Amino acid sequence: MQKPIAASKAVKLLSSYGINFVPHKFCKNFGECKDFAKKHGYPLVLKAYSPRFLHKTEAKLLFVGISNQRELAKAYKKLAKIKDAEIMIQKFISGFEFMVGVKRDYLLGHFLLVGSGGIYTELFKDFALRRIPINAKDAKEMLVELKVRKLFKGFRGKKCNMQAMIDLMLKLSKLVLKNEWIAELDLNPVVVDEKSAQVVDVRILGDD
């Protein structure tokens, strides 16, 4: 059986391989949320990870663009009600959204996918795929394969940092190579701007 691992564990695993996650904190009480807000300022995002719900947006476990303490308190109150949930507060960032994912095939091994559009990748079907391990050349080729490739050179004043994406993909490839128990992994969205590529959300399914 495959089941999702706890979000806190997933984030820890990513950071142990140097994969850049957006500034965040898992909060056990509202006080911790307030401290985070003081340190990082608004706007913020508050979300709950629950093993019972796979998709946060659909289950209303996600509050985006929280702009003051009153809204934060309201969101926290709602999420705190959910049993066995981990609540995460994070900085609200914007940029172009990608997704990076992994799938394991029982015969062929692990594959890495990069797509444009974040949560809309499935809609746009703009993605590239390679088998893990990948090298820098593979990673670059994958990004160039995307329809949005122009973003990496600059398009209407917007630019995405290609090297940051390549680094992230290579780190993920390394991570998966050492963690064969991973069956499915989504980093979605990964927000990319001129300077960096930051993972905003993660979900990992692994062998029991």
Place this chain on the structure above:
Amino acid sequence: MNEIFSKGRERYLLKNKEVEKGCPSMIERFFEARNVVVIGVSHNPKKVGHVIFRNLVRKFVGRVCGVNQGTKPILGRKLYTSIADAKNVELAVVAVKAEKVPKVVEGCGKVGIKNVIVISGGFSELGEEGKKLEQELLKICKKHGIRLLGPNTLGIYVPKYGLDTTFLSDEKICKPRHGKVAILTQSGAIGCLLLDMLGKANVGVSKFISYGNAIDVNATELLEFLGKDKDTGVIVWFFEGVKSRRFAEVLQEVSKKKSIIVLKGGKTKEGSRAASSHTASMAGDYELFRAMFKQYGVLEAENLEELLDYVKAFATQPLPTGRKVCILTDAGGFGVLASDVCQKLGLELKLPSKRLIEKLSKVMPRHIVLSNPLDVTGDADAERYETCLKEVVKEYDAILLIMLFQLPMLGYEVVERVARVWRKVKKPIVICSHGSRQEVFQKFEACGIPVYPSPERAVKALAALYQRFEFVSSKGKIC
């Protein structure tokens, strides 16, 4: 032929020692067997068992004997009634009814035959009953240490030794001569067509292998074997799915050494339906294979026609060492169409150098267009083509020759003139020509220069060669 025979024999004996030492693969021995038995030989010339026997009797350089229930000779050969009477057999070809196959293979095991090809159909492709039969068969193989190819297969064809276990009669199919292309196929029908197509296109074959249901010897092992096979330079592979976990690594390794051209059947099959992540729902089975093909430099054909187009180029032409293509044409419109495809596929139509223009303008009539496409115009004859080609090959990586044989000035002697230049330069040259008179196309292909009926197909073949060059030259480099 005798020399080949004895060399093969030596190799075989050597291999045999390795096997005794515990060498895991006995795949080579299918192709190097010099003593073959056909089990289930029939008197009826239209029956599978008869055709196989006839093919071997007529062409095989080794020894062939037959087993059949009666004792009346077939094709002048005395038959055995039991496999136990056949001595020193290295390879058994089985063409009896499915339900009799386990018993026959058991018999092979008892007399020490280690390589068996089961031609017979009627196994898992028919359902549960057949699946059980396969499991029984597999058990017998394990017990006796037999390597089994099939069932439900055409078996193998090795033109070099005339080792032909297919039930395809030479009267009905144009089988290829010996050459460097290996055909590997899951489907017998596609295999049969590929053989005929390559035979007609004068493309030589090192080994033809149809592996059918692959209950024992599977595609991955065969790929690995072909990767090491000295006679094979290009591997053509039709498949639907694979069975081995080693597949991905083997594909990657073999593709570093040899050009692999694949055609995959069953592309639309859905991936894992129960996928819960976004990644898994997008990355279906076929997408995974495609990803590997791209990553490991394997060329994928969209259909049989494209497969043949690529094989023709890879079997005969060297890889270009750059992307500069010259289109030499006597047909303006075809030239324009070819230019469009070149640009679309990333080939570069560099303009001719000053030196080239000066040189050609001295010897050419004024009305020819010294550009790229280089238009030798409708009154070009064989000599004009040769003169231009000789100069053009000096500064381009690959040449597309477009020829309209419908025009009065262009004669068939152009074939020999083009071939002469091509043999010296070691650069790819392909022809685009179309028309109802096919003899001249066959002449070109007999010289080893492929002909394509449309600019698009010709340019695609060139682009595929270039793509392979890029892969080979960038292999291992990390940018």
